[in-house]
């Protein structure tokens with residue numbers, strides 16, 4: 001069997017065990033997350049950001065700005081979309097979705113990424129990729145400085161899928177010209193609720 | 198006779214404007230990487246840590262492979278093992294056949310390129326659509342990628358416009374990047390929605406959790422994987438890392454080194470298939486265990502495919518990816534290729550100035566230029582450079598040991614070097630000019646100085 005053959009070949013080839021480095025020096029660097037750093041990174045990566053006192057303010061803004069008749073889905077508790085995600089059996093039916101509104105668990109100041117796991121995506125993992133526009137809702141208190149802090153916060157994964165999402169999808173594959181809106185969302189707006197910690 | 202790098206670079210260099218653009222554009226990416234690295238004060242600490250995590254993992258790879266496959270299976274992922282390219286292709290085809298798949302969308306995977314998966318599947322009547330924009334462009338053109346991160350970097354906008362005009366029906370002469378990308382978006386959306394299965398690469402596989410991470414900017418890997426009923430992820434066995442917390446180290450380095458972004462747009466963590474979906478991981482050896490056993494070249498397996506070494510390489514920038522005989526070009530490709538076939542790729546380790554810039558930027562601190570030098574020694578010892586080169590070096594040694602002869606040779610060179618250039622005797626000077634030889638040698642100048 002190839003499994004045994006490969007493992008045997010690897011066992012024969014691998015050198016004497018070398019130590020695994022300690023991550024503590026990186027994990028304990030004295031860094032504090034700051035809202036200004038996070039928003040500066042969002043600007044840099046082409047994501048929009050706005051602040052709001054509470055969810056009602058976000059809901060009002062979204063309602064005012066949404067094009068007439070555009071289908072939109074929300075997985076944010078307390079903010080209903082026009083599409084009932086639970087009633088959709090086949091994710092292919094999300095092809096015409098104008099926008100998805102999702103609750104981010106926390107943001108990472110150094111790279112502008114927001115963590116979304118399966119509980120935030122609802123029944124369809126493809127939601128943040130297939131929607132034409134993305135709206136992420138995040139408490140301004142929920143920030144970490146860097147990815148070391150992020151993984152420390154995540155601990156052992158508890159859902160079948162999760163992602164760091166940093167801004168709208170983009171490509172520079174044609175002559176290195178940056179184009180926003182490759183296969184995923186054409187825009188990404190991060191709403192920051194309340195006051196930072 | 199193997200085509201040598203200078204010969205293969207000939208066409209590329211015949212268009213000096215394009216060559217200059219290529220050079221400058223990649224240098225710009227390198228400069229972005231530098232700016233990004235400079236924003237992280239602990240950058241060197243990160244590189245050192247990443248290198249040591251990889252060294253550790255490679256030293257216990259068999260255990261980590263066992264741990265990974267056991268956890269992945271417990272998570273509901275089907276794990277397959279492929280000793281070589283042929284077995285990999287057979288496994289993938291077998292899965293697709295079982296599901297009656299006729300249309301496969303594929304995101305970037307250098308491994309499937311290495312295994313020549315596309316032609317294999319196409320021979321069995323399966324349509325394969327590469328979904329990364331750059332890969333789709335070169336797929337239309339029936340060309341291999343010329344860069345592992347920017348597959349179509351050798352093409353100009355107008356050429357992409359021609360390709361899309363022919364294949365996607367965009368208006369003739371369209372050369373606006375935004376409009377071309379939009380056309381590709383619409384075209385590929387159709388394929389995402391219509392695919393029966395999706396295949397992705399793997400950036401990191403985590404032994405502790407049995408999960409894997411795929412990074413893209415376009416979102417194409419996820420569009421395929423979350424829509425299709427079958428997801429196959431193909432990975433070389435060297436992609437393992439021990440724990441999830443190690444992702445913090447590697448994800449901080451990857452995008453910054455690759456494109457000068459603080460992060461890729463999507464860093465997707467796959468752990469279990471979604472309900473009703475089938476998820477497969479194919480673990481591929483294909484020469485990696487052999488490379489693991491070669492102490493001199495072992496560290497090449499630490500590569501995270503960021504391509505920083507390409508972007509900084511003065512030879513790559515000025516010769517283009519298609520001048521290398523292996524599908525992974527650039528400095529790292531020049532170490533990996535001779536492991537696969539030393540004879541066929543004997544010339545690749547020589548496509549370098551050994552300036553060491555690759556080693557200086559590599560996020561996992563691979564001693565790339567030192568390994569290139571070692572391959573050169575092996576190739577020369579095996580007679581792979583032909584008879585001319587060793588003879589020329591012997592002659593040089595002979596002259597250098599004899600000061601009088603050396604001075605005479607110097608005088609002759611100053612007279613006749615421009616002529617040798619005109620005759621195009623040295624392939625290196627076919628597209629670049631030697632500087633004017635000085636009228637007098639250093640030795641002669643010194644003697645003049647000493648005279649009162």
Ligand code: SF4
Nearest residue numbers: 500501503504506559
């Ligand atoms: S060898 Fe280093 S610099 Fe080159 S692609 Fe691999 S990780 Fe990046």
